[in-house]
Amino acid sequence: MWFEKSLDEIIKEFNTDIVNGLSSEEALARKNKYGPNKLAEKKKKSILKLLFEQINDVLIYILLAAAVISALLGEVSDAVIIMVVIVLNAIIGLVQESKAEKALESLKKLSFPKALVKRDGRIVEISSEDVVIGDIVVLEAGKYVPCDLRLIETANLKIEESALTGESVPSEKYAENVLKGEDIALGDQQNMAFMSTMVTYGRGTGVAVAASMDTEIGKIAKMLDNDEKNLTPLQVKLAQLGKILGFGVLVICVLMFIVAVIQKRDLFEMFLTAISLAVAAVPEGLPAMVTIVLAVGVQRMIKKNAIIRKLPAIETLGSVNIICSDKTGTLTQNKMTVTKFYADGTLDNISGLNMKNKVHFALVEYMILCSDATYSADSKTGDPTEIALLELGAKFDLYKKDEDRLHVRVNEIPFDSDRKLMTTLNRFDNKYNVITKGAVDNLIEICSSIYLNGGIVPFSEELKLKVMNASDSMSKDALRVLAAAFKKVDSIEIEIDSMEKNLTFVGLVGMIDPPRENVRDSIEECKKSGIRTVMITGDHKNTAFAIAKELGIAKDFSQVMLGYEFDKLPEKEAGNRIDNLRVFARVSPEHKVKIVKTLKKKGNIVSMTGDGVNDAPSLKTADIGVAMGITGTDVAKDASDMILTDDNFSTIVEAVKEGRNIYNNIRKSITFLLSCNIGEIIALFIGIVLGWPSVLRPIHLLWVNLITDSLPALALGVDPDDPDIMKEKPRDAREGLFSGKNGVFLIGNGILIGVLTLSAFYVGTRIYPNSVMHAQTMSFVVLSVSQLFYTLSMRHSEKSIFQIGIFTNRYLIGAIILGIVLQNVVITVPFLASVFKVFRLTLNDWMFVILLSIVPLVVNEIVKMLWKQNT
The missing domain is CATH 1.20.1110.10 (Calcium-transporting ATPase, transmembrane domain)
Known part of the structure; x- marks a missing residue:
């Protein structure tokens, strides 16, 4: 595994040069040897083959025999009627399924066209198809990763990997980390960058270690590229x-x-x-x-x-007794949102913020000013956590002040992954404020005072303990916690080294990707109808359990299991334990497929919902795959049987x-x-x-x-629908029609x-x-x-x-x-x-x-x- 090797081992193995990159001749030779860096295309089914699949049924063959017999008996009109029935049946099915199986085409579209690489000692922009193994690739904010990279240099690098890993916030990347162990999930491979993920912050360089179908996204493509046809119970x-x-x-x-x-x-x-x-x-x-x-x-x-892509999927919905749901974007909003705060000695929900309170006002304002994100009603760019802070400011009509340039930024110390802090110097009338935001542990060490009751008082050990208790309380609810501090200075001429010293602590904010509205009610209705909801996510164990507990999916932490832990279980033990499990965290696409297959082997009819590329294989494996129509990737939609046009989990209940x-x-x-x-x-x-x-x-x-x-x-x-239908338990799929x-x-x-x-x-x-x-x-x-x-x-x-x-x-x-x-x-x-x-x-x-x-x-x-x- 590439993440386990040192940089020297990587450079030696791929015979590359960090400073100059590959020569043009060597790059061409490698491309000729390994082929272009693009996903393989799946051969499309012809109309004749699709038509044959519609009529390849025993009942249809019997009908054809009946038509022939009728014609032999001289009843030509009857034979014609039977043939009309057969043709009508085939055409209806063909129209519904003629657009099916485009998953690989959509995956191919995710391979974005341009990449920055070092060639012949220069940085050049080339088509991503021309990237070869051993290339030195340069990453910048806003760029998509053209292939799988082992990072060799990073500067505050963050990469959005939710479509691949299911994690709701960008992952921080560090070139120096050498990780050991085959159980490390994709989301934890911090020295790797994966094809088709996006850089949201910072910069970096990496060695191309896998391209085309050998990348992580290529592995997903291979999982999708099979002609295995899951028949529904009715079929x-x-x-x-x-x-x-x-x-x-x-x-x-x-x-x-x-x-x-x-x-x-x-x-x-x-x-x-x-x-x-x-x-x-x-x-x-x-x-x-x-x-x-x-x-x-x-x-x-x-x-x-709900858009049904394949006719039999409707019938399958009626027998579903387990809904496996992705967390990010399906059960949750896929949008970081501030839900709690601590300021002026009070820990409360965000609804308790009072803009007439000076400390509350300062907390929101400073969080807005110490940010590199941009926000408007039409567009949002930047790190999701910073966007969440700007949305909080917009909620209280404070964000406009920065747009009006009343507190213009005149200096800054960018975020650094070692310091875990970001600092800006902003003009306030004729004076200046140093504003720092970041991790609570790091920030508290450089604060000597605290903003309380409208005044500044010494930051005693007792007050620090209260702050840490508030932070721990938020963390237990799986909130991501950020702290803010400030100090006033008279001049713009302030040394960088002294900016992050003797600050005044202001407060904390806690944020999370919150559940969608009405999801809890829908899960409860499913429970009453004999349908079990299982959460499958790339997020960490604590975050997953916090959301699952809030939604009523899980009651106890023992109902949560990591993806690699489940993957290690023998088949028999996995089957025995899965009935008690409600949440799977830090899962890879392979883990999701195993989870779905294990549930199916137990005789369950499984629905899988999701929106990311990482969900596609399990969507296809499930008895019925349900993709999100708004936030869902094309890959997820094409691998699914049903698409929710409103991205609402509650729609699934109506579909059932x-x-x-x-x-x-x-x-x-x-x-x-x-x-x-x-x-x-x-x-x-x-x-x-x-x-x-x-x-x-x-x-x-x-x-x-x-x-x-x-x-x-x-x-x-x-x-007409039976109003009491949801009072019944799901029917046993093994139960006969009669x-x-x-x-x-x-x-x-x-x-x-x-x-x-x-x-x-x-x-x-x-x-x-x-x-x-x-x-x-x-x-x-x-x-x-x-x-x-x-x-x-x-x-x-x-x-x-x-x-x-x-x-x-x-x-x-x-x-x-x-x-x-x-x-x-x-x-x-x-x-x-x-x-x-x-x-x-x-x-x-x-x-x-x-x-x-x-x-x-x-x-x-x-x-x-x-x-x-x-x-």
Whole structure:
């Protein structure tokens, strides 16, 4: 590891010259050998490949087979309808995912175009792509680091690394530090500078030790560059369902031929009947229904500030039981803010500042004047801690005074990492004030007096102890503490060495990156809904725990673990301990991925939220990755499944609600379609076993599956939200679509619909013994209309239609009415009647079939009522 080696070792290993840098010839030779300093591009998927991924599904293959069979049977119109369903399904999915997998392209954009290097003894500006291993790179404030550097010289160097490490404040860098130990996190490697981070203060030089894909950001790119596809729970279940249906179709066909041989029937006739059963087994509208319901869900989510990049992500949200959240910029505001102060003998929240108090006024004013940052409503530049101080001044309308040049700076001693102090000399009327700010321990040593009660008094040991106690109190709350002091001088002619002596202590300010508004309430709501929140951050342990405790994520310090400590745990022990852990601090991108994978192995459905480059691999690994839309990097967004346009953690809770409702609606639709198909299979199979003529024709089944069933199924898919959905615990991802009473409900209703269809056919053959067509028409209508009425009871597994409101889903009522109308048109319009080979029913026939058709609705409502009484 580069941070463990001395400068002499680094220079020798890379054969470079600190003073002159590389020669142009040597730099060119190294570039030819190692290639340009840029991230590798991922090969884009072609439209054909994306299209194939959309149709590469067992259910789609069964639909294609059904289309071919329909065409062979001469039912060309049915084949066309099925193909339209397949194409529609593929196009919707393709549109949603055609922009996917741009993470590496976004990482490439982070490699900024210019860098300062020493070449041939001169400092020259070159493209960052031309930086090679061994180059001596010069860093200045405002410059981006072009590659990974081992620093060889620094002067008050600070680098903003939050996008890579997750730490909320810039890291101080020191060339002299030689660190030992493989457990040192990126944020603690103070003698290193990493590609695509930004210099916020000071200057430095370093040796290029890693470029392109070998850099830390390149390692992240490699973690993202894989074609591993995480299937959502619903995708897994639908894939399993497709295989079961495919196997079922084969079994049905074999059984039919066995029955044909036993009953000595016409084999061609039985072949057509077997095909009918195969068609009945496949819910033709299922793939399109699922895709369309998810697409509608996307539009609903946009209105709630969540952009869904991949359709199945909506369904995944509904089963999430763990939200792993980055701290900086996600749970917090990613903005250092002054929250406490100590002045005039009082420690208080910042709201207690009184500008009429001279000491309070002086504390804020001096913090503003002793700063190199700039602040306005439109722009902020400089160190985040100094920007926080300027924002505090702007809050009390004090910052304008410096802008008006009333206290112009005439001299200064810049911040130094050894002194940990910064001093300025500012004009105050005809005199001057020396103002010093910095670390409490260092500042207190050069103060001989303290500003108290509007006057200056000796700084006794007792008063120093009070100051240190106040500082310790702030530190325990994980606040970053700065102190301020001053002294008045008569002349601008003051020696530098004497400026930081015999100062008057003024006070302290404590600052932190504070939590976002409403986040605590959202975390509490998650907790009540059975969803656990886990904080993962690059910040230090104490800072992470302080925020986690304030938000209600963690209660005890034992629930906090460092990233490298977790990484060292054996797989079994990591799995055992992770249930009790709520906060992970000082984590690297690799640590985050291990944390997410360990949680997933425990059977959890994990959501990961984040905004930085360092979050991208874990966003991709999680069941659903959620990126911040405003502060999030392009890398994080492209690796995610969902983007929050308002960067609000609370939006995740709304998304979970939506996801749960959408999943419930999809499950209702699937249950409805499959129970109807079971009814069709039972009607046909039992009829054949009993030696009856075919109860239904293949075209009848296609009509019911593609037209009559599909519209009500879609209407169920957009059923209004259940207001009690968040009172339920997250469903077990391992739970089947039809586990528990849902499976009983599915099979029971399938049997009921099948028996009713057989009953209609049987009665039809008794009333019209010479007309099989008439009996088939009656069973056709009962099958269709009973399913339409049945949808009303499908809206809720426990609440009756009167509790949820008969007309609260207008789309469903419209679908039922339209279905009945279409069914009537088919059997009354002569042309269609001849195509479908049906008979025009009499009024008595209609009364009979309607009576049979409402039975499923009545039975289900009675069962709900009895179930409720017994629970």
